[in-house]
Amino acid sequence: MVHNTIDMCGRKGGGVCRTASPFAQPDRHTARLVSTFRIIAIILLPLVIFITIAESGVFRSRNEAPGQPIDFSHKIHAGNYQISCLYCHTNARRSPVAGVPSVQRCMGCHTITAADRPEVRKLKGYWDRQEPIPWIKIFGQPDFVAFSHVAHVRAHVACEECHGPVETMDRVHKAVDLTMDRCLGCHRDRQASIDCVTCHK
C-alpha cells in the first residue's frame, strides 16, 4: 500500500496502489490463492487462534491510545482550559474534513504560553525545523464511506457523540465504536436519511 503524501488530512482518497497484476492468468492466480490459504490455515493456525482471542478483547482493551510525537493533552486544552473543539479543528464547520491545526496555529499560543514545558519545546523544535508534526490518526472511516463533518456540525451533533469524552483524555483513544450500527442508530433517532448513498460513496 502506498499512501498519498500530498493528502494533508489523512483522507484515503489519495488512493491506494495495489500490486496484483491484472494481466496474470486467472487460473494461476487462483492456484496461488489456494496455496496461500493452506499456509495460513495450517502453519499459522496457533497464531491465528491467539489473534482471534486477542481480538475478542479478553486480554487487552479494544481501543488503543497510541503514543503521539508530542504528548499533547486534550484534557488540558479542551478540559481544563475549555478551548472549543472548533478553535483548533476549524475546518469541521466548513468542510467534510475536520483536519488538525497547522503548526502555526499551535505556535500562535505557545510562542509565549508554557514555552518552557518539555512537550511545548518539542513543538517549537518542529516549528524551528519547519517540519509538520507526524500525528497518528485515531479516527477514520474506510474508503467506501463518505463522512462529512460540516453536515454533522450544522445538524448540531456534538463532537463527543462520535469522538467520546476527548476533553477527559490525556492521550486520545477511540472510546466510541464508529460502526455502521452506531451511525444508523443516530440517523434513525434524528430522522436523518438512512439511504445507503448518504454515507456510502
Next chain:
Amino acid sequence: MNRRDFFKLLGFGGAATLTGCSSQAPEGLIPYLVPVEEIIPGQATWYATICRECPAGCGMLVKTLEGRAVKVEGNPDHPVNRGRLCGRGQAALQGLYNPDRIRQPLLKDASGQFKPLSWHDAEGWLAVRLKELRAHRQEIVWLTPHLTGALDQLIDRWLRAFGSQRRLRYEPFAYEAIKAANKLLFGLEAIPTYDLQSSQLIFSFGSDFLDTWISPVMYSREFAAMRTCEAGHMGRFIFIGPRRSLTAANADRWVSVSPGSEGIMAAGMVRVIIAEGIDRGVPKGEIERIKDLVDRYTPHLISQTTGVTPADLEGLARLFAKADPGLALSGGAAESGRYATATVAAVNLLNYVTGNIGRTVRFSPLSSLNRLSSHRDLVALIQAMNDGEISALFLSEVNPVFSLPRSAGFEQALDKVPLVVSCGSFMDETTAKATLVLPTHTPLESWGDDESWEGLYGLMQPAMEPVFGTKPLGDLMLSLAKRSSNSRAAAFTEESFYEVLRNRWRKLHQRVRPETEFETFWSEALQRGGVFQETHPRRISLNLGGLAKAFQGLQALARPDNLTLLLYPSINHFDGRGANRPWLQELPDPLTQLTWDSWLEIHPEDAQRLAISEGDLLKVQSPYDEIELPAHLSAGVRRGTVAAPVGQGHTAYGRYADPHNPNAVGFGEKRRGGNPFALLPFEPEAGSGGLLLSTPVTLTNTGVKYPLASVSGSARQHDRGIAQAISPAQLRPGEPKPNTQHPTPEARQMYPPHEHPVHRWGMAIDLNACTGCSACVVACYAENNIPVVGKEQVAMGREMSWIRIERFEEGPADRPGTRFIPMLCQHCDNAPCEPVCPVYATLHNSEGLNIQVYNRCVGTRYCSNNCPYKVRRFNWFTYPWPEPLHLQLNPDVTVRESGVMEKCTFCVQRITAGKAKAKDEGRPIRDGEIEPACAQTCPTNAIVFGDLKDPTSAVSRLSHNPRRYRVLEHLNTQPAITYLKKIIPANGEVSSLEFRGTGSTHNELNT
C-alpha cells in the same frame, strides 16, 4: 478432534485471520505548517487555464483537492468551448501524472546512453555550448508546436539574442492548403471563422470537423445547434469524401467520391450554379471569368471520375444554391492531396458564388493556426540540417521523427546537427535522439497565455505544484540566456517567465482596458481564464487572377492501379501525442469500436478480392516505406481506398504507447501495428507546401492473425430498437409516430411501487445531438476512478467503462447509415438487477437511483447477468494505478477492489454535493445545477440531467418530447433515461431544406 471439527476450526481461523489483517497500520495525520490561504482541506479549488492537448485552445478549469489536480472541465466563460471538453482534453491529467515523465535532466554520454545529471550541471553544460555558438555566429533553430503569446515571443527574442532567427511552429496537420487558397483567392493567408450554426446546409468536402479539424469542440457545439429543430427548421449536412469518418457518420448523406476528386466535384457544382444562373450576388464581370474557369468540369466528366451521376451532381448543386446561407468546408483528405490548394480554392469558389463568403465564412476573427510552419518549411529545415548549416536544434514538445514521413529523413538529418536539445515532459522518438534532455513542466503546471483566435486572449496558470523536479520552459530560457552571458543576452532583465507574461499582459491591459488598475485586470483575467474581445469584420474581395492560378491543373487524380491509402488523425490520439494516455488507449474508436491498436480499414469487396479477412496482419507497402497493420473490414471506406488512423506505432513514448517499453502494460501480445506516417511521400503539395496524407499502396497478407480488441458485439440492432430514429415528416403533429420496438406489455409488478418523496433523478439523451465523440466516456473515467484493464481484458469483454458509445449500422450493408447511442446504467424503476442480489448490495433508493454498495457486494455477478443493458462491470482483478497516476483519483469515489461489481451512479457524489450546497444556502436545488461528468463535458449538450419530480425541469420537459422513447421498454424495466430519437430525413427529405415540424410545440423539440 474429528475431521468435521477440524474444518470448522479451519474456517473460523481463516475468518479470524482476515479480521486480524484488516486492522490498519497507523495512518499519518499531517498538518500544514502554515495553512495555505486558497486551500480548505476537503473543499475543491478551481483554477482556470487553457487546454494544450491540441492547438484548438479551449478554456479549461482544473479542480484541485489539497493541492493536487483531480479533474478538468471546460471553462464556461471561454468562447471557444463554452464549458465543454473533448476526450483528449479530459485526459490532460494523464499527461500531468504520467508515470513515464522525465524526472531529471539527461545527457547522452559517449556510448549513446542517457545519464541523469543535476539542473545546475545541465544548464552549465549547455551555457558553455551556447557561448561557443554565439562566439562563432552559428545558427540555432527552435522547433516548437503551435505557440502563441508570451512564450512564443520569448523564443523569438531569445533566438535573436543568439544571432539566429530560424523558428518553426510545427504541427503535422497545419492546414496549409486553406491558407494558400485563401491567399490566392482573397489575398489573405488565413484560416477564417466558419459559422456552422447559422447555416441551413453544410457540404463537407472531407473536413472532419467533429473529429479533429481545427476546433472540434466548438464545431460540435455549432453543428448540434444547427441540427436542433429550433423554429421548425433543422439544418442538413452532406459529406463528400472517400471515407466515412465520425463527421461523415453524422451526415444526412455520405457521397462517396474517390480521394482527390473533391475539387472537381466542387468545381462541377459551381459550373451548374453559374450555368443555371442560381448564384447569389456575384458581379456580372466575374461571372464570365468564373464560367470560363469551371467550364471543363462537366457533369459527364465528374460522373466518369467519381461515380456521382450528372443528375445527382446537379441536384446537389441546386440544393446548395438554395441554402440561405449554406456552408462548404474542405479538409482532411481533400486538403492534403496532390491538388489540395486547387480543391480548397474550388470549395471557396462554391461558397463565393452562393454568397456565403462574409456570411458563414468570415475573415474575422482569424485562427492563430495561420502562423504554423508548413511542411515545406520542415523539408527546407531538413535540407539545411543535412547541409550542416544548423549547429544547434532546440525542440520542445514536438515529435517530428514520429510524425514526418520516414522518407523525409529527419532522423538521419538529426545526426548532422552537433547539438540537439529537447525540452519536454516525455521521452519520445525525437527526444531519444537528443544530446541533452531538459524536462519541462506540463501545461497544467505552467504559466502562459494563448491566443487561439484573434481577440481571444486565454491565460494559463499552474493548477498545482510541479509533480517532479521539472522546470518551466520560459524560466529555463531566461536562465540559459543569463548564464551564457553576452551583452545582448543581458537584455533579459526579467526574473522569471511569470514576469515576462505579466509584462505582455500589461501591454494588453493598456490596449483593451486602460481604465482599470492592472492588478484588477490581471486577477479578473486569471479568474475568468482570459480576456475575450470582439473583432471587427474584414472586407475582402475575390482576386480573379489568383483564382485562375489556383485552378491551374485542377483535375481528378488519375486512379492508380493499386489501392490508395488515406491517413487521418485519430480522434483518440490526434497526431500521436495522446498515445501514452491509458484512458485514450482503452477508449474505443467510435466507428471501428477497436481499442489499444491501429488498423487498416479496407472495403469488404477489396478484402475478398485480395483474400484478406478481419484481423489479418498485412504488410502495407508504399513507394516510400513499408509497415505492418492489421486489417479491419469496413464498408466505411470506398472501394479502391484503404484508410488508417495515425497516432499509434510508437517505438519510444512510454509504457502505454510502446509495446517494447520495459514497463509496457496493457498490450497482451507484444506486437502492434506500425506508424502509418512512415508511408507518406515527403514532397510537399505544390500549391501550398502541405503534407500529403495519401499515397498508393500495395497490400500483402502475412498470413499472421492479429488479435484486435473490439468492444462491439454486433453492428446491427437485430430489431431491438436500441438506437431509434424518426423522419422530419413523421414529427409533424398528427402524423403517426412509428415505434420500432416490441409492444410494451401492461406494467406488472411483483413488488410495491417505489416512492420518490423528494427527488427522482433522471436523464434525457438526445440522439440527434450526440455525435459519438466519446468525450463523456473519458470524463467518466476521470470522475469515477475507473481502472484501465488492458487489451487482453478488453478482448474478453472486461472493460470497465460505465458509459460507452454504442455504434449501430442501419440500411444496406455496402452503404450503411450510422447511429450512435450512449449506453449507461438506466437506473430502472423496476430494475432486473435488484431482486437477484442475494446480499442486497444493489437496490433502488428514495431518489430513484439504482445504487451499488461496494462493501456489501460479494461478487456473485447475478446482477450483471440479469441486466438487459449490459452496463454492469465486474472487477476481475484489483487494477493498479502506476505512480503517480494514483494522485488523480477522486477522493469522493471509492477505489474498488477485485471481486466487486460496479456501474454508473449518476455521479452520486455530485448529487450529494449539490444537495449539500443547496441546503447550506437554504434554497431548493436549481435545475441544471447538478451535472454528472458525462453531461458536463458533452460538447453538444446531448445529455441533460435533472429531477423528474420537478415538472419544470429540462429533463421532465424532454421526457415528454414527441421523439422520446426508452431502450428495451418492453422488458418493463421502466428506465430513468429517456432517449430522443435521432432525426434522419428520409431519402426525399435530404434534398428538401423544408422542415416545418411541430409548429407551436417546437420549443419542446429544442434541446
